[in-house]
Amino acid sequence: RAKEAGRNGFQFFTQEMQSRLDARVTLERGLLRALERDEFVLHYQPQVDLASGRIVGLEALLRWQSPELGLVPPMQFIPVAEESNLITAIGTWVLDKACATLRAWRDAGLPVVPVAVNVAASQFAHQDLEATLRGVLEKHGVDPALIEFELTESLSMEDPEASIAMMHRLKAIGIAMAIDDFGTGYSNLSYLKRFPVDKLKIDQSFTRGLVNDAEDRSIVTAVIRLAHSLGLRTIAEGVETEGQLRLLAAQGCDEIQGYYFSRPLPEAGIVAMLRDGVTMTLDVLR
Ligand code: C2E
Ligand code: MG
Numbered sequence: 001r002a003k004e005a006g007r008n009g010f011q012f013f014t015q016e017m018q019s020r021l022d023a024r025v026t027l028e029r030g031l032l033r034a035l036e037r038d039e040f041v042l043h044y045q046p047q048v049d050l051a052s053g054r055i056v057g058l059e060a061l062l063r064w065q066s067p068e069l070g071l072v073p074p075m076q077f078i079p080v081a082e083e084s085n086l087i088t089a090i091g092t093w094v095l096d097k098a099c100a101t102l103r104a105w106r107d108a109g110l111p112v113v114p115v116a117v118n119v120a121a122s123q124f125a126h127q128d129l130e131a132t133l134r135g136v137l138e139k140h141g142v143d144p145a146l147i148e149f150e151l152t153e154s155l156s157m158e159d160p161e162a163s164i165a166m167m168h169r170l171k172a173i174g175i176a177m178a179i180d181d182f183g184t185g186y187s188n189l190s191y192l193k194r195f196p197v198d199k200l201k202i203d204q205s206f207t208r209g210l211v212n213d214a215e216d217r218s219i220v221t222a223v224i225r226l227a228h229s230l231g232l233r234t235i236a237e238g239v240e241t242e243g244q245l246r247l248l249a250a251q252g253c254d255e256i257q258g259y260y261f262s263r264p265l266p267e268a269g270i271v272a273m274l275r276d277g278v279t280m281t282l283d284v285l286r
């Protein structure tokens with residue numbers, strides 16, 4: 001039987017399919033165990049205001065501290081979590097952890113700043129998101145203004161009318177909202193006008209090309225103008241160099257986030273920065 005199957009290639013095909021499926025099932029099981037054993041951690045990356053040099057926000061970025069695999073970056077497990085139903089539970093964990101941390105910082109007397117949380121498409125489509133958000137904010141006694149949701153363009157375009165309605169319900173709770181990776185999805189500008197968002201995050205692919213690519217520079221300039229004319233703030237992602245910083249400041253970008261100022265850090269590193277009131281020197285802009 002196997003010999004026959006091997007000859008026509010059918011067996012080989014199913015074996016490859018099977019091993020891919022096995023790998024996925026193993027990862028899914030690993031993620032479920034990670035939730036049970038509390039193996040997820042949040043790192044935080046500062047968002048810096050270009051007018052004052054102050055840290056005005058933090059993006060919460062998920063990592064999986066796996067005993068077997070080490071520190072696993074989100075791109076290696078978020079897609080699988082999205083395909084299975086695990087993203088809802090993981091997303092709730094992230095929101096709960098961010099709020100618990102904000103509360104602990106406030107109780108410790110630290111000067112807290114808003115925390116931005118990434119929200120996956122399937123999580124956003126889930127009607128429970130609104131109730132989950134309310135519940136978590138209440139549980140930890142956190143001011144809704146201290147939470148920002150980062151949504152992607154494609155997420156909001158899947159079912160624009162439903163997305164807009166959900167966004168309004170979330171905004172009514174009092175959180176802030178940003179469009180992540182702006183310019184990489186297919187932007188329908190007539191919808192952008194109707195999204196109750198506060199901020200556009202310029203994708204790091206455009207930031208990367210700022211200094212050497214005139215087209216990327218034009219796109220960044222246009223996005224900043226567009227955002228400001230719609231009354232939105234802008235933040236550039238992936239800022240790594242002084243050259244990028246200078247160009248962004250010259251174009252009137254409001255905030256930056258990137259390795260130039262700080263990599264995403266574990267909680268202790270961020271606590272030290274908030275406690276010490278670390279700011280970014282703006283000397284290079286003068
Ligand atoms: P994102 O939301 O666009 O996050 C920015 C990514 O850029 C982060 O990667 C961050 O570490 C990285 N980054 C920041 N500054 C720089 C820089 O100067 N240079 C370069 N080269 N990279 C920089 P990370 O942490 O690996 O996260 C990747 C993506 O995973 C995120 O992209 C987001 O889409 C997703 N993600 C992360 N945490 C969560 C989460 O809690 N829930 C969901 N649904 N997605 C998440
Ligand atoms: Mg993000």
Ligand code: MG
Nearest residue numbers: 180181201237
């Ligand atoms: Mg992004």
Ligand code: MG
Nearest residue numbers: 180181203204
């Ligand atoms: Mg991204």
